[in-house]
Amino acid sequence: xxxxxxxxxxxxxxxxxxxxxxxxxxxxxxxxxxxxxxxxxxxxxxxxxxxxxxxxxxxxxxxxxxxxxxxxxxxxxxxxxxxxxxxxxxxxxxxxxxxxxxxxxxxxxxxxxxxxxxxxxxxxxxxxxxxxxxxx
Amino acid sequence: xxxxxxxxxxxxxxxxxxxxxxxxxxxxxxxxxxxxxxxxxxxxxxxxxxxxxxxxxxxxxxxxxxxxxxxxxxxxxxxxxxxxxxxxxxxxxxxxxxxxxxxxxxxxxxx
Numbered sequence: 001x002x003x004x005x006x007x008x009x010x011x012x013x014x015x016x017x018x019x020x021x022x023x024x025x026x027x028x029x030x031x032x033x034x035x036x037x038x039x040x041x042x043x044x045x046x047x048x049x050x051x052x053x054x055x056x057x058x059x060x061x062x063x064x065x066x067x068x069x070x071x072x073x074x075x076x077x078x079x080x081x082x083x084x085x086x087x088x089x090x091x092x093x094x095x096x097x098x099x100x101x102x103x104x105x106x107x108x109x110x111x112x113x114x115x116x117x118x119x120x121x122x123x124x125x126x127x128x129x130x131x132x133x134x135x136x
Numbered sequence: 137x138x139x140x141x142x143x144x145x146x147x148x149x150x151x152x153x154x155x156x157x158x159x160x161x162x163x164x165x166x167x168x169x170x171x172x173x174x175x176x177x178x179x180x181x182x183x184x185x186x187x188x189x190x191x192x193x194x195x196x197x198x199x200x201x202x203x204x205x206x207x208x209x210x211x212x213x214x215x216x217x218x219x220x221x222x223x224x225x226x227x228x229x230x231x232x233x234x235x236x237x238x239x240x241x242x243x244x245x246x247x
Contacts (some may be wrong), residue, residue: 025193041242050245055212055219058242079246093210095164095240135239 002074002100002116003130004028008035013112015040016078016104023051023078024104029065030073039065050089051077074116076102084113086124094119100127139236157185157230160237168196177236182213183226185236200238201226 008028015038016024026040039061044054063073075096079087084103086094094101097120105113116127156176161169163169175193179185181242183201190197201210205226207213213220214237230236 025242027242045243045245047245047247049247050243052241052243055214055221055239055241058212058239059214059217059237060195062239074180075242077244082246087244089247093241093244095162095210098163 001128001130002102003033003132004035004074005132005134007134009114009131011038011040012076012102013104013114016076018108019043019078020106021048021080022046022063023048023080025051025053025075027061027065027072028076028102029068029070030072033047033073035073036068036070042078048080072096072099074100075101076104078104078106079106081107083107084115086117086119091119091122091124097121156232158235159185159189160235162238162240164240165196165199165238168193176244178232179230181218181226182215182228182230182236185230186226210243212239212241213237214239 012026015026018024023038023043025043026038028035029037039051041061042057043051045052051092078105082105084105086103101117101119103115103117105117114129116129118125118127154166159175159177160175161175166172175189177185177188186197186200200208202208207225209210210211215228215230216234217237
């Protein structure tokens with residue numbers, strides 16, 4: 001299960017909307033299973049159908065998270081014309097079995113699709129998302 | 137002159153860290169290293185290092201290098217924090233005391 005506060009949820013959705021029609025991607029750092037901050041990342045692919053974090057930005061941010069004593073809690077990205085469900089590409093590349101993979105679809109301007117998954121050894125398991133009021 | 141253990145410590149630490157290349161292993165590859173986060177290896181190039189690692193952590197090389205002998209597209213390798221794609225890929229020279237970091241790329245998409 002993914003428990004996430006309203007402002008973290010809103011920041012992720014806003015980022016996805018802002019970068020539409022390109023895919024947006026980013027991370028959420030957390031501590032003890034609760035988000036501490038949203039880190040919007042550059043989509044180096046700048047594409048409506050693909051995302052890829054810049055390798056040097058990724059290394060720098062991962063180290064920041066580590067140094068702060070946080071965990072890499074969520075890896076999020078958007079799909080801009082399809083459902084918020086991991087594609088075959090997403091599943092093949094997924095390399096972080098401990099992270100929640102959040103997908104947001106921006107295909108409908110007036111409707112939010114926000115779903116969370118574990119992706120481990122090619123197996124996708126959807127997780128319920130609980131949105132709580134405040135960041136602790 | 138009497139040399140205290142404290143005074144000798146920096147020297148010892150330096151020698152230890154220069155004995156080999158330190159390799160930082162991501163969670164997904166720790167199945168090969170008995171869950172170790174950092175392992176040591178040796179080699180003149182990154183390619184050599186991966187053969188050396190595979191001799192002790194059987195199978196790890198297959199997750200880093202394709203059967204055609206290229207770096208996997210979605211694995212990022214850094215030597216002293218520099219992306220090896222800009223250094224020379226598997227031919228990147230490495231030396232004792234270097235740190236090699238392996239990170240799965242974060243990528244995907246609807247395509």
